[in-house]
Amino acid sequence: MAKDFRYYFQHPWSRIVIAYLVTFFNFLIFAEDPVSHSQTEANVIVVGNCFSFIMTKYPGGAWNFLKVLLWLIAIIVGLIAGKFLFHQRLFGHLLRLKVFREDHGSWMTMFFSTILFLFIFSHIYNIFLLIAGNMSPYIITEYMGIRNESFMKVAAVGTWMGDFVTAWMVTDMMLQDNQYPDWGKSARAFWRRGNIRIILFWTVLFSLTSVVVLVITTDWISWDKLNRGFLPSDEVSRAFLASFILVFDLLIVMQNQSLKVLNMAGR
Template identity: 80%
Template sequence: MSSQSLHDCLRGRCLGVLRRMEIIGRFRYYFQHPWSRLLVSYLVTFFNFLIFAEDPVSHSQKEAHMSVVGNCFSFIISKYPAGFWSVLKVLLWVLAIICGLIAGKFIFHRRLFGRVLRLKMFREDHGSWMTMFFSTILSLFIFSHIYNLLLLMSVRMRPYMVTEYMGIRNESFMKMAAVGTWMGDFVTAWMVTDMMLQDTHYPDWGRTARHLWRQGHNRIVLFWTVLICLTSVVVLVISTDWIRWDNLNRGFLPSDEVSRAFLASFILVFDLLIVMQDWEFPHFMGDLDMNLPGLSTTQLKIRLPVCKRIFKEEYHIHITGKWFNYGIIFLVLILDLNMWKNQIFYKPYEYGQYVGPGEKIYTVEDPDTLQDFNRSMLTWEWRSTNIDPRTNQTFNQSNAI
C-alpha cells in the first residue's frame, strides 16, 4: 500500500470519527436541551393523571394487592394479632429495618456498588440512602416470610399471615398512589425547572425567565405557593370524586388493556429519561449542585446524637439535591411499575368487575357481596337477569360504570 493510499485511509477514518462525534454532540444538545427536559418531566405528570383516570382498577372495591411492597405494607401496618404475636411482629419488622439499613450501607452500597462494580455515581456516600431504602424493602419482604413460618406453629394464626394483600380497597390505594405520584412527579418537574433556570449550559435559552427566577426569593416563594395550591386542588379532586373523568370523557378517548399498557410503558420510559437527560449522566461527577426544592441550600445535613462511649465518630445525615430528586423518581417508579403490571395482567373478575354492553367495565360497588360471588356470577348476563333480594332490582342496576 502506497503512502498516499494509507494517508487517504487514515483521513477517511478520522473524518468518519469526527462525523460520529458531531452527530452524538448534536443528539446530546437536543436530547438534553431545557425544552426537551421540561417537556418530558411535565408529560410524565399528565400521563400519570390520565392513566389513573382511565384505569378501571381505580374503581375496584376488592382488596388491593401489590407484590413485595404489599407484603411490607401488610407486615408493618395491618394484620396484627393479639398478645405475644403482636409484640413478635413489631420486633421482627424493627429488626428487618435495621438489617436492611446495615446491609444497604455496607454490603450493597459500599462493597458491591463501590468496590466490586466501581460505579462512580455511588462514590463515597452518594446514593447511600436510596440503596438503603430498597435494601430495607428487601429485608422486610424476607422477614415477613420468617414471620409467616412462625405463625404456622398455631392454626389460629393463619388469618394473620402476611401476604401481598394490603387490607385496603383498590380504590383507596389507587387514590393514595395518585397523590403520591403527583407529589413525586411535580417535585421532580419543579426541580428540573429550577435547574434549567439556574444553570448556564444553554446561555441563550430563557434569559428573561432566568433573570426573574434568580432575583431575591422568587424561586422559593413560587415553589411553595404553587405546591400548596395545586396539591390542595389535586387532593380535593382525587379524594372526593368532585370531577369524574367518565363524565368529562364521554367515550371520546376510550381505552383498553393494550392502550393502557402502552401508556404505562411510556410513563416508565419517561421516568428513566428524566434521569438520562441529566447533563452529568451516568456518572454525576460534575460540580453542578442543585438547590433542594423550596430551599436555598444544595444539601441537608442532620447531625445525629453522639454517644462517645459507643461511637468514636460523629455521624450525620447528608442529602444532596440530585439524589433527593432522582430518589423521588425511583419511588414513583415503583408505583408506575405496579400500574404497568395491572394493565398487562388485568382481568375484570379479579377486581370485582365485569364487561357490559359497549365493552364498558362495570364495578360492583358493595365490597361485602364480592366474597359471595364466583366468576360466573360476575358477568353481564348473570347480573342483568338475576334479582338482588335486598333491593328487588337486578344486580347490574347497583353497579357503577
C-alpha cells in the same frame, strides 16, 4: 454550542416538556385504569407483604408486640445492610459501579434493601403464626387488606409527589442554568431575583399538592364524566402508555447526566 442532536436533546424546553408529560401520563393511566375503581382486595407481590406486615392484620395482645418488634428490626437491618453491605461493599468495592460512588444512590439502595428485609421478616413472622396454630387469618401475604381503589389513590398521591417534584426541580434547574443564554431571559432574571425562587418553589409545591390530594381522595372530579368516551383506552393502549412513562423517565435521567457532563467540560 453547536446545534446538533445534543443541543436539542438537553434544551430547556425539551427537558421541561418531557418532565411534565410524565406527570400528565401518570395521571391519565390512573384515571383510565379500571383497577382505580375496583372494590376487590389489593394484592401486590412483595410490596403487599410489606404493607400488611406493618399496617394490617394485627392479632392483638403479645402478637402485636412481636409483630412491631420484627418490622422495626427489619427496617433497621434493611437500612444498615443497604448502606454498608449493598451500597458500599457490593456496588462500590466489589462491582465498582461508578453510579454508586461515594454516597450516590445510597438512599435508593437503602430503600429497596428495607423492602427486601421487610419481606424476609414477614415470612419469619409467618413461621411463628404457623407454629402457634389457628392463626391463618393473620398470615402475611401479598393481600394488603385494603381495596384496589384505596391503594390506587395512595399510589396516585405518591406518583404526584415523585413526578411533580422532579418536573418542578427540572424547571428550577433550567431557570438557573446558563448553558442556553438566549432562552427565557426575562423568566430567568425574575426567578433569580432575591428569594423569589425559594418562595415560589415551595408555595407552588405545597399549594398544588394540597389541591391534588384533595381531588384524589374526595373524588371531587370524575374523569368518566369529563372524558365521556372522548379518549377511550384498552389494555394495549394502557400498556403503551406505561411504556412511554418508563422511556420518558429514562430520558430525564439521560438529560440530567448529559448536562452534568457538559457543565464539567465547561469548567
